[in-house]
Amino acid sequence: MKEQLAVPKAEFRSYYGKQILKTPVWNWMIAAYLFSGGLSAGSALLAAGADLTGRTRLRRVSRLGALASLLASMYFLIGDLGRPERFHHMLRVAKPSSPMSMGTWILGGFGPGVGLAAVAELMPPRLRRTRLGRVADWAARPAGLEAAAVAPGVASYTAVLLSQTAVPAWHEAHPYLPFVFTGSAAASGGGFGMLLAPVSECGPARRMAVTGAVLEVAASRTMERRLGLVAEAYTTGRPHRLRQWSEILTVGGAAGAVVAGRRRWAVAASGAALLAGSALQRFGVFEAGVASTKDPKYVVVPQRERADARAEKTQSGRSTTR
Template identity: 90%
Template sequence: MREKLSDTDASDRNAQTRHRRGGREDMAVPPAEFRSYYGRQILKTPVWNWMIAAYLFSGGLSAGSAMLAAGADLTGRTELRRVSRLGALASLLASMYFLIGDLGRPERFHHMLRVAKPSSPMSMGTWILGGYGPGAGVAALAELMPRRLRRTRLGRLLTWAARPAGLEAAAVAPGVASYTAVLLSQTAVPAWHEAHPYLPFVFTGSAAASGAGLGMLAAPVSQSGPARRMAVAGAALEVAASRTMEQRLGLAGEAYTTGRPHTLRRWSEILTVGGAVGAVVSGDRRWAVAASGAALLAGSALQRFGVFEAGVASTKDPKYVVVPQRERLAARQNTAAPV
């Protein structure tokens, strides 16, 4: 019995003994392995529903329309300016509706304005919208004002303030277009978090393409030149950033290239590229310009829904969490290993 106890004690001491390897001390205990319990889901699936994906799209559409409206205003294209300003306000209101509607207590939405926290993308996004909304609203109200009111003192003041307000909204619009990408990438969702270097470019290009698509769809063909050029630039940025993201994400990229997210994003790319090509070759044919604009709008919406679905899918498969953890652990061990 004594011999058995001494053998047991000796084995325990050996297991706890530190020994030197390559000039450094290591525990004899084997390294921990990161694995999912019976392959079960590790992260909770986001409780957000389709309204958040619609919020991502409508916010981008508003930002793209505001930028296009400012350019149309400075170049004297009144109809394109009117369409874009009204589109910016309408899509902003829709975006706020989708965002507030998804809150657990929608009546308390104003609590988001109680603090300004630079480390919180949600807090900063709320204040970005707060700085963007008044300018977009004043510019749109000037377009909605009846002619008989333009001669009044209030009408003259609103008309005078429309251009500065529109330019202010256009200056903040890139932040509105891209902050939602930062918001997604700061979560623990693997497909969103790993894509943080690329999502802002995808969302900004998508916003520009959608704003241009609205201008092509609703404005006269004679004034659609800036919208067409913006459509080509936005579509090129969106597609290039999207393809780069898929190729460089590694394992997390599978969430974007398989299943429903892959289908949504492939159709998005087809419609976006088709709309951009149509913007170049449609000429003065009204139906072709309008169809190209509608394709750009649909492509932008599908891009946002595809990104949203990819994030949801990546939380359901534990490999998107476990495998990157093992790779980071192996990289740290290789870095710490002696030469």
């Protein structure tokens, strides 16, 4: 006969409901860094495709966008370090087990290619006819292709970086965040091209934007369904509102990319919506992580569930060996 408990089993939360984890000291600049880094990666990938297919104006817009957003991301990252002058210390070692170390080296491999390709676009016509200009034009394509090869790592490594922290909403989402961030990067890169490039050359940008939007929304919805209790951090409060608007703008922008035809204003509006949706996605994920550290249930309940699952597995293993 199963033993009856005299009192209900206690459900420990935390000491008087006190916060267990410290709230991340990062501010909004880190969320902006997540967005601008993804935009740079998406733009670099689109620029390489435009270069290979002879779309010179789309190539120019995307190369310059990749450089501008990369510089913005570095500004946001270094500005939030507290001691920006010590940034170079991160390049003293390469530690494969550290997402921060690997991310630093990924950016180190990405930046020169982006910069060289963009400099070639900025050269005035008279300088292009000189020996220096011809060398820059010759080097721009391999530099752009190198940056495009590294771009997927730039788009996704920040998701790995977040998921390796103790923040529940980020740590529990580690199987899904790389797909959310990669899709968001592709959607924003395509959206940037749609916003500024001529409609006649926007075909690749539109296809890239739609593909990225589908991946982002699908991965985001899957994440919400499978996270269990921690999903509340994404589906309630300010993070929910940010991500809800992100989905509305991303889906609307993707739909506009499909049906806008050759109407310049419609293509540009769709591109702006995709950019805004991508930014709100990154801010929503950031805010969800901050919110999840303030309620102890997001720490304690998953820990207890994992402990109970291990105990049940051990008990079942003992039963089968008897």
